[in-house]
Amino acid sequence: GENVEQHPSTLSVQEGDSAVIKCTYSDSASNYFPWYKQELGKRPQLIIDIRSNVGEKKDQRIAVTLNKTAKHFSLHITETQPEDSAVYFCAEKGNTGFQKLVFGTGTRLLVSP
Amino acid sequence: NAGVTQTPKFQVLKTGQSMTLQCAQDMNHEYMSWYRQDPGMGLRLIHYSVGAGITDQGEVPNGYNVSRSTTEDFPLRLLSAAPSQTSVYFCASSYRLGGSGAYEQYFGPGTRLTVT
Numbered sequence: 001g002e003n004v005e006q007h008p009s010t011l012s013v014q015e016g017d018s019a020v021i022k023c024t025y026s027d028s029a030s031n032y033f034p035w036y037k038q039e040l041g042k043r044p045q046l047i048i049d050i051r052s053n054v055g056e057k058k059d060q061r062i063a064v065t066l067n068k069t070a071k072h073f074s075l076h077i078t079e080t081q082p083e084d085s086a087v088y089f090c091a092e093k094g095n096t097g098f099q100k101l102v103f104g105t106g107t108r109l110l111v112s113p
Numbered sequence: 114n115a116g117v118t119q120t121p122k123f124q125v126l127k128t129g130q131s132m133t134l135q136c137a138q139d140m141n142h143e144y145m146s147w148y149r150q151d152p153g154m155g156l157r158l159i160h161y162s163v164g165a166g167i168t169d170q171g172e173v174p175n176g177y178n179v180s181r182s183t184t185e186d187f188p189l190r191l192l193s194a195a196p197s198q199t200s201v202y203f204c205a206s207s208y209r210l211g212g213s214g215a216y217e218q219y220f221g222p223g224t225r226l227t228v229t
Contacts, residue, residue, distance in 0.1 A: 049217070
């Protein structure tokens with residue numbers, strides 16, 4: 001079945017550094033790859049997504065890259081700030097009729113001032 | 114718009130009890146889903162619905178029932194609660210963005226359930 005591996009499980013950086021989180025998926029038919037941010041005690045919220053016909057997408061300090069051949073995608077956060085501290089989840093959607101997302105296990109990012 | 118709402122926010126059950134977690138959305142989204150979130154395991158899909166009257170099982174459906182009589186509501190029923198169902202439950206709604214296969218899931222605030 002569909003599976004998403006996410007690494008690392010925890011990531012600590014200094015404010016201003018860059019952070020990279022990587023996910024690997026198994027379903028070659030997957031065509032949609034969102035990233036969600038979940039602050040402590042809050043609901044997950046979409047921060048950026050990428051479709052299979054695009055290799056990279058950027059939105060201010062965050063970017064996502066997709067390598068379909070290797071079946072992995074990554075979240076890049078530049079100039080990290082303490083408010084970036086949260087748990088980040090990657091997800092992928094297979095090419096089925098329903099938009100069933102499979103989530104990674106999450107990365108806890110801690111940005112120290 | 115209130116978005117996606119869930120009740121209750123917290124619940125404690127004894128083993129064997131049953132209850133219903135409520136979920137409602139006012140965005141006229143056709144798709145709705147229930148997830149459970151456990152430490153180190155991410156979000157796992159329990160049940161989902163692609164429209165009123167249509168439901169299907171997700172990754173971890175055992176012990177749960179759902180129904181979708183209206184577009185707005187998607188309750189999750191725990192038939193006989195077990196300690197293994199202690200978790201945070203999130204309801205989500207979404208719509209498809211044209212023909213791209215892309216869409217955004219809007220999550221509710223969650224229900225923290227403890228089964229003793």
